[in-house]
């Protein structure tokens with residue numbers, strides 16, 4: 001367990017995340033998520049001054065926090081690094097030059113409904129607009145998900161486009177979060193991808209194993225292994241405090257079940273912008289068998305400017321990590337630029 005207690009705050013909000021929740025149906029766990037800013041503030045015993053701004057900012061991008069993630073947040077600590085990722089703040093209402101609604105050029109990369117093509121050899125599917133948590137810094141917080149496919153038949157153009165381009169060897173299931181799809185829908189998408197001979201790798205970008213670990217079921221592992229193309233799962237954790245209890249168990253189940261599991265984190269002010277936070281995140285990941293793959297410079301999305309850390313600080317952190325950790329435990333520090341042919345490696 002990697003909880004970071006301070007003397008002035010109490011234990012995490014619920015009895016420690018026990019590791020038993022893999023048996024709880026994930027739909028049920030999702031239905032019990034906290035969606036009301038007042039409830040979040042009351043449950044976490046936060047100062048009254050947070051209430052009004054949280055209500056307003058949740059009107060811009062709704063609040064959503066699953067109970068198992070909530071259980072990893074310390075009560076009464078406004079500086080908790082997990083709370084900072086989910087608590088709506090008045091700062092989100094500030095318009096900042098250079099921060100926009102499509103920071104990584106998704107609109108220009110859209111080739112068909114639900115299909116983005118940015119980099120050579122890879123195509124990305126916006127499988128759903130739904131997530132199990134709403135990260136306040138999300139680069140797709142303004143994405144027009146309403147325009148993307150809903151029914152299976154709506155995907156025909158996307159699959160025809162992939163099938164017609166033999167240079168595409170990897171399909172990335174993204175969103176939103178692809179593990180928000182039901183098993184039946186996920187299976188149907190995997191089957192269609194598996195039927196395209198030149199697609200040899202199937203990548204999933206998902207935060208569910210971290211925030212709603214109940215989703216990592218034996219059936220899910222079966223679907224991924226049976227897909228045909230080699231599955232690669234890229235999870236998203238930003239702080240070691242996220243990687244406890246049932247989340248750690250879910251990651252172990254995936255790794256020991258034979259999946260390649262990588263992590264991508266975002267460099268976030270007040271969350272993981274110190275050497276201690278980065279080092280403990282990377283060490284905890286490798287202890288669980290997960291490779292710390294990327295540390296992303298924040299995508300400059302409107303509403304998230306207060307999370308930005310300078311690239312000078314980011315480079316310094318990576319240099320310090322190199323002195324402290326084995327090479328495989330140090331992530332690549334990258335930035336995505338709209339229209340870029342690849343992610344730029346900053347350090």
Ligand code: SF4
Pocket residue numbers: 130131132133134135137138139140141175176177207
């Ligand atoms: S899980 Fe990913 S897509 Fe969903 S809100 Fe968080 S960062 Fe955005």
